[in-house]
Amino acid sequence: MALTREQLIDTAVDVLSRFGLADLSMRRLARELDVQVGALYWHVKSKQELLVDVAAKLLGSVPRPATPVPAMAPLAIASLLQQLRTALITVPDSAEVIQLAQSMRPDALAPLGWLLEFLQLAGIPREQALFARHLLLNHLLGSIAAHQESQALAGTPEAEGNTAELGLEAFEYGVRVILQGLSLEHAAVGA
């Protein structure tokens, strides 16, 4: 049966999850799917386009939180960020893939749209909500990348629980700091 775009994306997600971005080449994908490299380009315009779909699939399992009342918006934001983190933290180089997708097609990642929505709901004007989202996103992706690096360098898994919790702690600290800073900058949030 003929190769499908879905199959191509699924295989890409699989190779990424198991071996990382360095091993995710078009040639590797072709080998994995038992076709010639050229065949892939009938289903997909370029590797970058494929990676956008990979990013969307990585975030596909994140459910949309219920729309909060304004006073609860910061909580909804924090929990959405947590969910995004858990969806990405086990996939090597996922931060890089999301960043690329976000820069290529800013509307391709639905959960990031919700994030903007909740920030505005919290009383932040649109333009500044865009800045604020950038801030939160840079922190999310940055802390995921840092955590994965530190694990990669760890080598022998001595005290692995230790570094894993440290990564989570750093993430939550940053979210707290940013949300507090935002509520100071925009009076509308507090209760």
Add this chain to the structure above:
Amino acid sequence: MALTREQLIDTAVDVLSRFGLADLSMRRLARELDVQVGALYWHVKSKQELLVDVAAKLLGSVPRPATPVPAMAPLAIASLLQQLRTALITVPDSAEVIQLAQSMRPDALAPLGWLLEFLQLAGIPREQALFARHLLLNHLLGSIAAHQESQALAGTPEAEGNTAELGLEAFEYGVRVILQGLSLEHAAVGA
């Protein structure tokens, strides 16, 4: 006269500044320096090692601010971040290069050491100062990358001052939010 490591680094900075990271290959460098590719590997262990030195050179022009009294630490931090931004904003893909250097050799970039120092001076305990620095760094590099992307997509330089100021505004907004959030999280800062 023989090729030197300095020459190699300088040429790399030059190619990066003019053409970006995609064009910064060992083979391109060799062509530029009129040697064979192999020659480069006598002066440098790997491309990654070279990029660490490139990153250090990019930040080499940033002067160390005078050590502030604790109450002035946030100001010193904000001005150091500004200087880092101006050093990097004109160099394509500089954020990526800094991030790589920072992950390969966390002590190679002196100004980032100063940043940690000032955060502790502001009354933030060491461990959390490390998180806070990450937060500021992710914002700095993220906003530089975003600004350069938006310029790349702009194509025709219509209303170029507009987007340039928008990038600066987003950057300053983020720094403000983070510093305010930090001062809320750590009581020691206010005057």
Add this chain to the structure above:
DNA sequence: ACCTGAACACCGTTCAAGT
């Protein structure tokens, strides 16, 4: 419509051998 075969124009790294 979907894929093969083969090419084009590249990569980073290594290393015997030269000077």
Add this chain to the structure above:
DNA sequence: ACCTGAACACCGTTCAAGT
């Protein structure tokens, strides 16, 4: 000490030709 020549094992993308 410093560099060349040549190889090894890869890349992403294109495209005539096949089925």
